[in-house]
Amino acid sequence: MPRGPLTGLLGGSFNPAHGGHRRITRFALAALRLDEVWWLVSPGNPLKPAAGMAPLAARYGSALAQARRAPIRVTAIERDLGTRFTADTLAALVRRYPKRRFVWLMGADNLAQFHRWRDWRRIARTVPIAVIARPGYDATAVASPAMAWLGRYRRTVASLRSPSGNSPCITGRAEWSAPALVILRFDPDPRSASAIRQADPDWTRRFGARSLRDRLTLRPIEPKP
Numbered sequence: 505m506p507r508g509p510l511t512g513l514l515g516g517s518f519n520p521a522h523g524g525h526r527r528i529t530r531f532a533l534a535a536l537r538l539d540e541v542w543w544l545v546s547p548g549n550p551l552k553p554a555a556g557m558a559p560l561a562a563r564y565g566s567a568l569a570q571a572r573r574a575p576i577r578v579t580a581i582e583r584d585l586g587t588r589f590t591a592d593t594l595a596a597l598v599r600r601y602p603k604r605r606f607v608w609l610m611g612a613d614n615l616a617q618f619h620r621w622r623d624w625r626r627i628a629r630t631v632p633i634a635v636i637a638r639p640g641y642d643a644t645a646v647a648s649p650a651m652a653w654l655g656r657y658r659r660t661v662a663s664l665r666s667p668s669g670n671s672p673c674i675t676g677r678a679e680w681s682a683p684a685l686v687i688l689r690f691d692p693d694p695r696s697a698s699a700i701r702q703a704d705p706d707w708t709r710r711f712g713a714r715s716l717r718d719r720l721t722l723r724p725i726e727p728k729p
């Protein structure tokens with residue numbers, strides 16, 4: 505059983521990244537006592553149309569800005585791995601970082617449509633999943649087809665915590681085995697990328713200079729295994 509850093513993974517379009525991403529990440533870091541969270545800026549969500557999706561460099565730039573001075577590592581690792589589907593990404597990450605323990609983080613809107621993701625049961629068997637409550641989506645998430653299956657693996661946050669209060673331990677009830685589903689409920693955050701795009705359709709301009717730099721520096725992220 506791997507004993508490395510406990511790493512949360514927040515995959516997303518980040519079109520653009522916003523304060524809600526930062527806030528839910530910080531909540532999850534504290535609630536699950538994670539060592540760090542990697543933001544996986546997606547080359548393209550397989551279920552979202554390419555139209556309206558800003559270039560990866562601009563989305564990555566917005567994520568860098570939001571992740572400042574937080575234990576968040578912004579990555580475009582799916583671009584480097586050549587993966588789009590989360591099941592493939594996770595298989596590659598687990599292989600590449602055998603010592604790390606990963607947990608997949610996602611908002612309730614994604615749980616509501618998780619059954620449409622490719623190999624979603626394989627995803628759930630690979631890593632524990634923590635779902636963050638999101639205004640307007642919690643009821644659909646609870647009633648979703650994926651939840652009908654995942655519900656039996658539901659665990660409390662406390663059951664994943666180490667008795668000593670440090671990082672979750674790996675024995676007994678606190679073992680991070682999968683499938684496991686945790687629902688994290690804290691002060692819901694109404695922010696969304698769609699609202700930002702609606703208010704500021706030209707948001708990528710704010711990351712113009714940075715995007716140019718990122719085009720040069722977007723390269724394989726090599727966090728220490």
Ligand SMILES: Nc1ncnc2c1ncn2[C@@H]1O[C@H](COP(=O)(O)OP(=O)(O)OP(=O)(O)O)[C@@H](O)[C@H]1O
Nearest residue numbers: 515516517518524610611614638693695696697698
């Ligand atoms: N305010 C929020 N509360 C809870 N989860 C969130 C929130 N904002 C984003 N997330 C989650 O963060 C991940 C990445 O989100 P994404 O980049 O798609 O942003 P978004 O605001 O959901 O975008 P859009 O409005 O374009 O759908 C997803 O798992 C999403 O559910």
Ligand SMILES: O=C(O)c1ccc[n+]([C@@H]2O[C@H](COP(=O)([O-])O)[C@@H](O)[C@H]2O)c1
Nearest residue numbers: 515516517546549551589590591621622
């Ligand atoms: O693997 C899939 O089939 C799949 C389908 C839809 C979304 N995802 C992933 O879900 C994450 C959240 O996407 P988004 O666009 O809601 O931010 C992101 O990492 C996507 O790659 C993955």
